[in-house]
Amino acid sequence: MEKNTGCPFSNLSPNLGITCFVAFITVILVRVLYVIYRTGKPLNKRSPQQTLSTLIVLGSGGHTAEMINLLLVLQKDRFTPRFYIAAATDNMSLQKARVLENSWADSQSGVKRISAEFMQIYRSREVGQSYVTSVWTTLVATTHALWLMIKIRPQVVLCNGPGTCIPLCVIAFIFKVIGIRWSSIFYVESIARVKKLSLSGLLLYKLQIADQFFVQWPQLQRKYPRAHYVGCLM
């Protein structure tokens, strides 16, 4: 004889709900741990002809100059298509990137079309902005970053310090966890950082979000052993 009346699942659904929730959280945690484990491990060998879509994060002044120095020694036909992102209030950086891409396109004259796109992103925080209003602007910036990242889904992310790279790198990490795209994140700490890391650098290093972390001065390599010392880029 049945003890229960009504829906036979009525007792089951709260338990089922909780079980599903716990299972879901466990899967996410395991996945996050797996991503942290795999972060920093070199990828499998690939053919030299393969191309990787690349996101390049630009920052004001010295940041862009250093990034351009790096781009000059990377193989243009390997790291393509290229997407440049700069802060909305930074006028010079995208212009400099455009000049660089144009000079590359000129030297190839008609063989390949320019495979570069230039985008602007809202800043998380302007210099001197109060930390209270920064919470809101960071949320706006992160939403905007999410929108851009979903469009781009890069395989490689290159950044070197500006705060604009943090939302983008965090989202790239989340994409790894969810499985949307496995992007290798490379961070080069600015040449102006000799003894202490910048805030962006500290976050990406401590949270183990960057796959490879480069520093330009030996003092930093001693302090942060997982970083690679590469000497001065400028």
Next chain:
Amino acid sequence: MGSIVFTRIQNQVQNGCCRRGGKLSTRSCNLCTRVHCVEGHLVRTEHSVFEAVIDGMGESKDGVKGKRVVFVTVGTTCFDALVKVVDSQQVKDELLTRGYTNLLIQMGRGSYLPKSSGGDGSLAVDYFTFSSSIADHLRSASLVISHAGSGSIFETLQLGKPLIVVVNEDLMDNHQSELAEELAERRHLYCARPPTLCQTIASMDLKSLLPYSPGDATPVAKLVNRFLGFPEG
């Protein structure tokens, strides 16, 4: 004669070639336009750290006699403290004593206007706010006094110009001073603060500065390619 030591260059010099593989002669390499002193130490053309060495060789490369410009730059920042101290009579007198004839100030977003002057044997002073590229001003300067921005610093060092970096004490998070102090320790430039600038100019020995070899981004490219699984080369 200047006794500047360039360890890397010296290794190559011992093999009888300059940095780019050209053959050394007593005056110049047949590949690059750099001038070598008779001991094989690499020196550069006029308006550089090694002016004294060139003078010692008894050869003057350019026809313009006498004009020695001090170029002051604050980049895109506002650094009134530097512009003020450079415009002070003390500093101008000191520059005159050290043999400079012109003072050109790029004052950026600052609000302090220097007193333009010229003629009658004193330092000729001129100023402007911004220009799209300061490379030409740097090239024609005999001495550069700059704020501590990494862009200005490396642009100047790469042109081989003697440099005094002045750290802005009013900046909140002064990480810029780390770079200036490190490069000063490595003897590539002099580091000062606005109150100590005059003293630095009086006591500086530009011949003792070491040249800065341009950096190289290829180690990063190599590591990135290797990580991504691309074959070497």
